[in-house]
Amino acid sequence: MNLGEGVQAVSLVILSAMTIAAAMGVVLIPNIVYSAFLLGGVFISISGLYLLLNADFVAAAQILIYVGAVNVLILFAIMLVNKQEDYQAVKLSLVRKITTALVCIGLFCLLALTVTSTPWLLTPNIAAVPSTLVIIGKHLFTDYLLPFELASVLLLVALVGAIILARREFVPDPVATEFPAAEESLSLLERPREQLVGSSSSEN
Amino acid sequence: MYTGIDLQQALIDVLMGFGLTQGVAKVLWMPLPMLLVFLVASVLALVCTWLERKVSAAAQQRIGPEYMGPFGVLVPLADVGKLIIKQDIIPAKADPILFTLGPVIVFISVFLCYLVIPFGQNLLISDVGTGIFLVIAISSIAPIGLLMSGYSSNNKYALLGGLRAAAQSISYEIPLALAALAIVLMSNGLSTVSIVNQQADYGILSWNVWRQPIGFVIFLISALAECERLPFDLPEAEEELVAGYQTEYTGVKFMLFYGSSYANLLLAGLLVAVLYLGGWELPFPIDRISDWFGISKNTPWWQIITASLGITMTLLKAYLFIFTAILLRWTVPRVRIDQLLDLGWKFLLPIGLVNLLLTAAFKIALPNYFGG
Secondary structure, three states: OOHHHHHHHHHHHHHHHHHHHHHHHHHHOOOHHHHHHHHHHHHHHHHHHHHHOOOHHHHHHHHHHHHHHHHHHHHHHHHHHOOOOOOOOOOOHHHHHHHHHHHHHHHHHHHHHHHHHOOOOOOOOOOOOOOOHHHHHHHHHOOOHHHHHHHHHHHHHHHHHHHHHHOHHHOOOOOOOOOHHHHHHHOOOOOOOOOOOOOOOOOO | OOOOOOHHHHHHHHHHHOOOOHHHHHHHHOHHHHHHHHHHHHHHHHHHHHHHHHHHHHHOOOOOOOOOOHHHOOHHHHHHHHHHHOOOOOOOOOOHHHHHHHHHHHHHHHHHHHHHOOOOOOOOOOOOOOHHHHHHHHHOOHHHHHHHHHHHOOOHHHHHHHHHHHHHHHHHHHHHHHHHHHHHHHHOOOOHHHHHHOOOOOHHHHOHHHHOHHHHHHHHHHHHHHOOOOOOOHHHOHHHHOOHHHOOOOHHHHHHHHHHHHHHHHHHHHHHHHHHOOOOOOOOOHHHHHHHOOOOOOOHHHHHHHHHHHHHHHHHHHHHHHHHHHHHHOOOOOOOHHHHHHHHHHHHHHHHHHHHHHHHHHHHHOOOOOOO
């Protein structure tokens, strides 16, 4: 075993341990802010695993999207709410926890069985490429073109939805009907706030 | 074949002369470039703080630091000494783990970006294939550290500062990445070295500023916002938020924040130099000169001259940006938070997209000039 292989083996062990420990922390720690920060740790460890698999672009994208955007937004939401509130004790919490643990362990055993029993097609020698970018680009524009375009359409729809939610002036006022309860469940609960007198109204 | 000076091979040979095996010699070599770049980046960031004092003094018609060494150049050292011997206070109601981890994350994420910053053709730690994308990705970790320190300080000003920092850096990351993407489109690769080499042909005329004027402006504005410099220093706006997320910090932890903010400014300057101002290239192509005089490019003394000229040029360009940023800080008032977000989302983002489209169109229409 030469130097490179030794470093790879050690980093694989460390990264796997970090991923598992941080993921357990996300689930088990009662403080939601700690969970959110540990989620960032999980994402970073996983990007390290990608790096070990020679997927440098995927590793960087993982950090940019999951740590830089998703995790920051989760933290942002938690901190904007920032409500120090202890969870109320749930009835039969021990039974519930044991049931959940059993279901999770069962799922894990099932997955482990699938992983070990599947005859994976392993390519023994993968040619080292200087950059995976070119290959990813070629795949995206040939055999993965349809999923790529579908994903972009999905993102566009999500973007439009987010803008509509953010610009609440487009939400119609609730119309008085005979069934106000049913109507209310379908409409948005939040209404546009009236502009305060004196705040700038010329910015749009 | 002799290809000029190879420091790595030379050091390994010397160490093997002492009876070490090649593997051990390589392991001993590996931390050296990292340590060197770390030290150089720290020293250059310290120079930034000195420059800030001097330029601000000049902008206000003062003299500025004068008695500590010639022109007060030892002020940064005094700063560091003071901050190191200060008592390290963790507020009683703060969260000690997150409070300590926040500045560390910010510091590491800034200094990790120096991994791919080139000071010359081979003068960088590693020419990673993902290059500039890696810088953008790693620098997006910093907001987590800011949020962490803002939250754990248990102080409303700190929390507001942390939230503002995160919102600002998420908003301005997108125009920054779009501007960099247009450059990447022209140079057919994400690697920082290939981006500089693509601007090398005709000296100053082939620099990306001329081909990407819109992208240049977008990048400058977004880089200022990412560094939290005035006019975009909302996260630590003194009049509103005391000092934002840094409010509760003292001693070494404050030094980590302070150092990483200046290292980040330097990083932005270096990125501007690499992406738009031709990196280590001189305003005239230096290879032509060596051809005129008939000097081989691999002559050791010529290599030393070009390398030192390259480092000087990179730093000059970077400090040009830093000088502009400092001048802006002392002349321009701060924007409001809604103006800041409006500028990012409603102006820079559409302009960045248009710039990207234009670049793609020009690349197809005029492949000779836009790196087809």
